[in-house]
Amino acid sequence: MRLPKLRDLTEAQRSVYLYAPKDAHVLVQGPPGTGKTLIAWLRAIGLQKLGQPVALCMFNRVLMKYASNVDGAQETQLRVTTARQWFLDWWLRAAIPPCKQGxxxxxxxxxxxxxxxxxxxxxxxxxxxxxxxxxxxxxxxxxxxxxxxxxxxxxxxxxxAPPEHPESKQEYDWDAIRDRVIQHSGAFGEDVLSLGTLLIDEGQDFHAGFYRFLNIVSVIGSSMKVKHPLRCFVLADENQQLTQFNSTLEDIRQGLGIAEDCRFSLVDNFRNTLQIAELAASFHAGIGAIPVMPQRTGEVPLFVECRTIAACVGRVVTWITNHPGKEVGVLVFREPKRQEMHERLAAEVASIRGRNITVQSYSWESRADNPSDSLVFDQGDVVTVLNMSSCKGLEFDAVFIVDPHDCAIANLGADRFRMQMFVAASRAREWVEILESAPVRTDALFLQEFPSEELLVRDAPRQKPVAARVVQNVPPARATSPAAAVANWAAQAEVLARKHGFAFEDLRPKGCVWVNAPESFSKPMEKLGFRYASRRNAWWRLQ
Structure with missing residues (x-):
């Protein structure tokens, strides 16, 4: 990420950067693509220059790695961590005496x-x-x-260890922690309470009790007149909640006791095209703000019923082949699918000649084999395969959302699915494609949550692809006959290629017309008189 100059900020961003108080808790609300993480970095660097302690806390390790990729981050020596790790470090310094229930x-x-x-x-x-x-x-x-x-x-x-939440070992019992902090606060020294500013990105994904804990640490530090009592700068969007224990904006405001003049909003969408922003807005669950629609236009997102996981992989590989130097995100709903897509994509892209494409992945379950520290962002020819829970705050040139049937709407509810789709679609800068590897019933629950074809084009299911050798054996008279050909075929092929993101090459009159579409695209290509070339993984036709 490149940090913008002050002159490049919008009025809303400039208001947060210049006028948000430094001696009070602050809450910044902003939908995806409005620059929350950039504002957090600018704020952190500004406070650091004033000699104040600063920590930038992210929701998970993937986002922590992504945020550490800001230009000049190494020179700032700014601490970027997860909120969980920040708390465990604080708990270790606090050295609160053990209790019998622990x-x-x-x-x-x-x-x-x-x-x-x-x-x-x-x-x-x-x-x-x-x-x-x-x-x-x-x-x-x-x-x-x-x-x-x-x-x-x-x-x-x-x-x-801190007390665990009675309903989940993945969460802490923040009320019990708060009580123990109050009980032993008299023993805390400057190193425990002089904490400076804690910037929290994706603040909606933390338990409401976490903010009550932070507030009591802040109050104790202020009452003991430490040099830098804790102040929180929280950036959140409650329409992006993906965790079991999350907070509304009101939970955050009440937990930290944030005054009304310390609340700010960001609304301008700098990431998406208009078509992608409209798709994301169609999944908005009615909670929080919708960003202002961008002016930049692009292609309408696409839903494809591939019917096999191999065909899903093929579509991703074809897009990568036709769009060199792009950064691609592949997002899934379940851990086994993440592993399968990672392995298949790594094997397939290795055969693309003349390209050195990186396929990387991360999940908590696979962290030993895929450590978050090894992830690369903001580089071309990189494909990142992630679960939905790991994609928060990231962005890619293209996003492929695989197998929405895995979303478990029947168990988790439609609102959860809509939030997941809102988060996933809004990661993309240029292209969004939703892929389904299984035959889709017309009454599928996820289909009922999809918008109209004006916002999400449906690609009709195809018959089993014809093998390349059969296509090549079709008699020339049949391939170019009036029944198979269409008037103005080259123009129609170019429109078709652009619609689906395929490369289009017109080498006439000395050569032929090429469309870099996969073999499974046989129905429309054969209708236009094209033949499939397996060595090039593309369709061709002479004049």
Missing amino acids: GDVLVNAPKEDKDAVKAAGARWHFRTWNPWTGRPGVWAVACEEWETRASGLAAWPRWQ
Whole structure:
């Protein structure tokens, strides 16, 4: 990402950048493509120049890696992290005493104290995460034994994990954490409370209790007159909620006690074409603001019933082949589909001659094989395969949304599907294509949520593609007969190619007309008298 100059900002962006207070909590509302992440970076760099502590917190590791890709980010030395990691680092510094209702108490003892810490009652846990080293392996004591062993282990730092939410191990019990912070606040020093500004992107995806916790840390820091009490700068859009525990704008406002004059809005869409923005708006769930429609125009997004996963992969590969130097996002609803698409695409693009195309992926389940640190953004000829939960805040030249039938509308509801589609479609700068690998019933639930063909063109299901050798054996008289040919065939082929994003080459009179469409595009191409060339993966016709 390239940071804009002050003169390039819109009036709304300039208002946030210049006039949002620095000594109070701030909430910025903005739909996709309005520049929230860029404003967060500008704000962070400005505060850093004033000598204030700053941390930029992202929803997940993928977005953290993407945000770290801003031009000049390395020179700023700005800390970019996930909100979860920021909190765990703070919890470690706070060193809140263990409680009986918690988990094991971890003890940070060096190797030379092995015998002493063991004699005091601690046991070595090989697989337990060590918060001091960030690796497995740490000394631990069961929480029910802590009171009787605490005095013998007092010489070493200890840590107990934050209380878990009773409904999910993936979320913390923020009210219990808040109570413990209040109970032990008298022991906190400057390093625990002088935190400066915490900028939170995609703020709607955090639990409402997280903001109540942040507010109490801020209040305690202010009351103790630390140098830089915590101030939060939250950027959010409640129509992009993708998590089980999320917050509305009102939850964030109440949790942090944000004053009305500390709320700002961004509305101008700088990312999408008009056609993509209209498609995304059709999935708007009626929560939050819709961005102002952009002036830039492009192609109408397309829905294709491919009927096989191989055909879905083929369409992505064809688009990549015909659009060199582009950045492509492939978004799926389920982890097994992410893995399959990643493997198939990596195998297929390897055969594209003269191109060095990177196919990368990430998910929490596959983080050992696909670490987030290895992801590359803002480079051409890169294909990124992600689950819906990992695509927040990103953008690509083209986005392919694969298998909407995996969305589980019957279980999660139509609003959840619409939010997912709103987020996914709005990632694209130039092109959106929705691919379905299974035959689609006319009463499919996801079809009922699709807009009209004015906003999303339907590509009718095709018969099983004819093998290339059969097409090449068709007698010339049949291929060029009036029944198969159409008047003004070259013009119609060019329109067809542009509609579907295929390359079109007219080499007449010395050569032929080429359309770089896949073999599965046989029905319209044969109707225009074209033949399929398997070596080039394209259709041709002479004058």
